[in-house]
Amino acid sequence: MGKSRARRFKPGLFAPTLPVRQSNGHGEQENCETLQAEELLQKLQSPSPEVREFACASISRLVQLKKVIPSFLQKDAVRCLGPLLLDTCLSVRETAAGALRNLSTCGGFDVCDDMVTRDIMTPLVVLLRECATSLDVNIESTIKSNDITKNYVQDIANQALNVLWNVCESSSKALCIFNKERCVDIVLQCLSKFQTNTEMAISAAYCLQTVTEDNQDLLNSVDTSSLQMLESVMLASANNMDIRLLQTLAAGSIWNLRERIPSSMQADSITAILRIFAEVLTVDAGQYIVQMKEAESKRLSAATVEHETEETTAILDTSLNEEDEKIDGFSNQKRLTDISDLIPAANDEIRQATALLVAQKTALEIIVNMCCSDDPSDDEWEMLSSSDESDLGLEKSLNDSGGQLLSPLCLSDEVHSALLNHLIPKKVFEKTRFPNSSALNICQEASPWKPMIPRLYTIQYRALTCLNNILSVFDVENLGGASALQELAQHLLEIVFTQSDVQNQDEFLEAASSAVRALLQIMASKGIPQCMMPEQIMSLCEVCVQSKNTSARVNAVSILGITGSVLAKTENTSDTLKAIGSLLLGIAANDSSLVVSGGALDALIDVFADGEESEKAALEISLLQELGKIQPVFKTKIRKDGREKYNMDQLCVLDNVRTNLRRFISYLESVEKKHRS
Structure with missing residues (x-):
């Protein structure tokens, strides 16, 4: 891949x-x-x-x-x-x-x-x-x-x-x-x-x-004094979550304006930005919500007792006349029983909890961008085809050319060091867990707190996406070595298979599958044994390909390609390769998006490019004949829908897949001739 x-x-x-x-x-x-x-x-x-x-x-x-x-x-x-x-x-x-x-x-x-x-x-x-x-x-x-x-x-x-x-x-x-x-x-x-x-x-x-x-x-409109003002915001004493949120947003602006920062101050600025993100992400949002809800309950209870005392005093004081009871045109009795007096219009506890969740979400999104290439990736297709026209290399295994399934994205030394020094990978990992059950129960039972529920889940989704990018830019040693990656694989399995109560299934599948894909890529490229069973991976991918989210389906075919490529080099795996091949063929033939179909064909090329097990599996699922049916339909769709629905980058990749597919079919024909003889 x-x-x-x-x-x-x-x-x-x-x-x-x-x-x-x-x-x-x-x-x-x-x-x-x-x-x-x-x-x-x-x-x-x-x-x-x-x-x-x-x-x-x-x-x-x-x-x-x-x-x-x-x-x-x-x-x-x-x-x-x-x-x-x-x-x-x-x-x-x-x-x-x-x-x-x-x-x-x-x-x-x-x-x-x-x-x-x-x-x-x-x-x-x-x-x-x-x-x-x-x-x-x-x-x-x-x-x-x-x-x-x-x-x-x-x-x-x-x-x-x-x-x-x-x-x-x-x-x-x-x-x-x-x-x-x-x-x-x-x-x-x-x-x-x-x-x-x-x-x-x-x-x-x-x-x-x-x-x-x-x-x-x-950029030219932002001068040194403006940057200094933003710096003063970042250095302010954060005595509440409103200020934490403000500092997080200011840090995001500094990151966007980093070209205006003198090169001699770049490292210090990046360190300051990530210090703020680290402090925000350190807070356990679930526990904080529980604390805020307890604080709210105590405040309301105290307010109720105070008002009841005032009301009793007013009733006992028979000397009060009707005029004395009037305050601003409303009777004291009405003022005491008005619920708005007990629940202020601006609930500070809810506001503080919301500020924390938004700050964490913002911090994670900016870290995602930090761990990203400079070229924006707003395309539906978030992967490139497996090889270029000049050297398809179907007869060679992927590891023959250095074993790199994933080319690390460029990350400056300043950003790389600051991310590690502030333990950002560890903090991101912690946020990938499902929301605190106690916090969810509190939010479910109190209507004013219910909007917190989707925000809590969004933190997890963003953390999973952030994990995907972190895996793409750090080497194995920085991530804790092979054992840490295997533990991460177990963690992702737990997330995917032990929790069904997800707030947004499509968004969750996109985020979780992107993290799984990135992890499998780095483990395959370094020859680290996989902890995920092929059956588990197949199960995840089958769910993803049913999603309305195109990126989740693209991730699924990529995961299948990575898994199949590794299995193709292992003995007695033809049955699993047949299952993977059949699933990819179905996606290539039936998915409504050319992006996903092209990804499935690209994955098929990776899985069945070489090896005795893959050759055996290809013959048993009639891969040559099935691709022969798909090929003309795929070419027609590119010609008919390509320019209307897809951008130039996507069209280049689709054209590359079409070229590789033609050559791959020729390779499969030679395989069949070899086995017939």
Whole structure:
């Protein structure tokens, strides 16, 4: 088999939906959901700021239901909401930005692209500039609401940054405008306020990490003072998980901007980045959730006792008259029984737990990119064909040319050393385990905590993908030697075969199979005995080939090719080779993706290229005759669908497979002649 490209991650639409400010109307949410999009959009034109704010808040809630988003887009909601970003009433600005934030988050890439087409960037950039000016001169507009002072400027900036982040992730046009208008200065300014407004700084950090990803045009806009500010974020005292998340995002931006760092400081910067990642990954997320849930329970219990005491005192104090019982227009009795008093709008325990999980996910994704080649691999096909046209070498075993089934990806000495010094491979391995059962039970039983469940599983999926890349860039000694790899094989077997309750089967199969594939490659290349039984590998691959995930199916055929290539050099393996060959033939003939079909044919060439056992198995499964049926269909599909469905890199590999297949069939014909004679 050839080199498999390591998986890369790009920042995605991670922004949580906006919890809009609560009003005094108890049935507001239910009423909003019944209003038609047109009615709400008409209310945006009302001369009353209260009505405009109500309409924005209602739209913000409704667009969290994806099914209603098309109706708002058809009525040109973006052009209706855009001008309200510059409304004379600051509360309208905030709710309008919140509605656009939720629309961009819940709508996804297509909706974000549509928002840019409808010119959301013009009012958005103007708004952010006004916010930046106000931040500098400390202009604050405040209102009194339940004795809480509200800073509208920073809250508006927070929502606007989220909109900017989402559209820049989705639209190259938005990113071009971002670069042209030097929006990075605004984002950095908001990030610099991390000591006084962590929430706004985190939104700015998310945005910065997104816009600095593969953005050469932005590099010249980032000067030394900007890098020093990011460094100050990374060096801040991390007394809570919000700061941990902020530091992780800042570290990701530094990694993206590493070309701007002087060469003399590269090693120190990379060390600082990986120190932050190591600290974040050291925390056991499951145990932390358990601790946070216990803290929440204690806080709520104490609050309940306190309120009950106050209520009893109020009842016993007969001297209180009706006027004394009124506070801000609401009776003391109502205030004491209102559930919102017992459960704050911003649950600190849930926020801290979420911040940890997002930080760990982000750290793992950046490590994936660190352990990846410089060429982005966004293709469906994450592997190259086994050999080139100049030297197929069918008559030779793969080990004759050095035994390298996998060509190590390039990794700088600074990154390599820092990864090892901070024990990143070990920490990644620990995160590949299934989520803590106690934490899962807690999240399952408490509705506000349920969103933690998919986040916990995502950590495992990212860790498995990260493990795949780590195996691709480190040699056996750095990974702990042959015994460590065999232990890892047992661990992966346990993950694959002892746990069926998986949150996302397709994503899990892609991640787990990529790790298994990388491990089998390195063990085969070094002649390390396999711990996985062929039957276990076959079972995993049979599940993978049924997946809707193309990468999982590609991994499966690659695993079969690696396993078969090793078995072909071992005595008395023809029965297993027949099973592998039959499975690969079925995939090559029936898979809907040429990428997977081509991978299966490539694997067949590897497995049956040489050796008495493979020749025997090839004859018994009529490999020559079956490939004769597949070959013309494969060629026709390449000619018919190739240019429409696949990019040039994929087409080159498919064409190489087609050429190798023709030569392989000639080889099989010679094998049959030899056995007939």
